[in-house]
Amino acid sequence: MFLYEPNPVAFTVLGQDIRWYGICIAFGMLAGLLIAYYRAPGHQIPSEKVVDLALISIPAGVIGARLYYVLFNWELYEGDFFQIINLRNGGLAIHGGLLLGMLAAAIFCRVWKIAPLNLLDLMVPSIALAQAIGRWGNYFNQEAHGGPTDLPWAILVRGEMVHPTFLYESLWLLSMFFVLIFIDNRSKYNGRAFLLYGILYSVERFFVEQLRTDSLMIGSFRTAQLVSAVVFIVFLLLLIKMERKYNRKGRLFY
Numbered sequence: 001m002f003l004y005e006p007n008p009v010a011f012t013v014l015g016q017d018i019r020w021y022g023i024c025i026a027f028g029m030l031a032g033l034l035i036a037y038y039r040a041p042g043h044q045i046p047s048e049k050v051v052d053l054a055l056i057s058i059p060a061g062v063i064g065a066r067l068y069y070v071l072f073n074w075e076l077y078e079g080d081f082f083q084i085i086n087l088r089n090g091g092l093a094i095h096g097g098l099l100l101g102m103l104a105a106a107i108f109c110r111v112w113k114i115a116p117l118n119l120l121d122l123m124v125p126s127i128a129l130a131q132a133i134g135r136w137g138n139y140f141n142q143e144a145h146g147g148p149t150d151l152p153w154a155i156l157v158r159g160e161m162v163h164p165t166f167l168y169e170s171l172w173l174l175s176m177f178f179v180l181i182f183i184d185n186r187s188k189y190n191g192r193a194f195l196l197y198g199i200l201y202s203v204e205r206f207f208v209e210q211l212r213t214d215s216l217m218i219g220s221f222r223t224a225q226l227v228s229a230v231v232f233i234v235f236l237l238l239l240i241k242m243e244r245k246y247n248r249k250g251r252l253f254y
Contacts, residue, residue, distance in 0.1 A: 003156050006140045020140035022087075028133030029058055032126030042185075043122045045114060053119070056108055061101030062087075068096020072216035072223060093216060094131065095227050117191035124197035125180040132173035138166040146211035163211045172204040189246045195239040202232035 009017045033054050040047045069091045070077050070084050077084045102120065109116040138144035145155065146163025154161040176197065184193040206228040209215055216223040 005142065005156050005158075008140050008142070021137035024137035024140065025092075025134040028130035029054075031133060032123075032130035035129060036123055036126040039122060039125075043118055045119065045122060049112060049114070050122075053105055053108065053123075057101040057105045060104035061097040062092070064100025065092035065094060065097030068093040068099075069216070072218075093224075095224065098127070115190055117194060120194040121184050121187065121190055121192065124194050125177050125184060128173045128176040128180060128197065128201070132170045132177060135166045135170040135173070139164070144212060144214060147213050162213075165208050165211050168208050168211075169204060172208075173201070176200050189242060191242055192239070195235045195242070198231050198235035199239065202228040202235070206232070 006020070008019050008021065010020045010023055011018050033050065037047045037050045040050050066084075066087060072093070073091075105119060105123070106116045109119055135144075139155070142157050144166050145157050146165040148160055149163050150161065151163070153164060153167070155164045155167075156162075179200070180193050180197055183196055187193060206225050209222050209224045209228070215225075218226060
């Protein structure tokens, strides 16, 4: 069991606390960006476009993640604009970030005349890596954890030993990073890595979400589980359709 309770503040500059939460997210984004930058030529995409995309999609993703979280916790933020935009204490929902970030990317693919699925195949391994690193911000903030457990890898949160759900997700996403790189490097059509990302992440999130104590809810249902179930079914059907289509006609371009 891990009995150390971390300090959420990494250091202080000119009286301003710099929190581990932001450092983890920023480091994850930077690592994912560098991986995508060097892999871009293999997708016939100029590396510079990856930087342009990051300047568009990362802010859009952060806004989407925050809006998603705030909307499902509106009673905590209603009438307090400054709390709505205050990210320092956490409060980002990855499904909202993925939705708005990928939507922004798809829009600019039209402008740049880049096949959206080709770009998404390039980016999803990097997204998985960024998530794997960023999840450690939840550990330092002592949030997004599970319920009580006596398992050997339990962590101490406010005097109680609980499931380290951030760790479960981080390890799964790190494994996904390597799997998606492998699949993408050998894929014979655009969209396979993207669809597998949606399927694999949805499987993990559905089961790990059941352990969490801070889930966003729709009535009596956990929002992340509902979204994961829908994404899993839709993406699996699309993958099956594309695999069958490729087997009939050869390489696909979208």
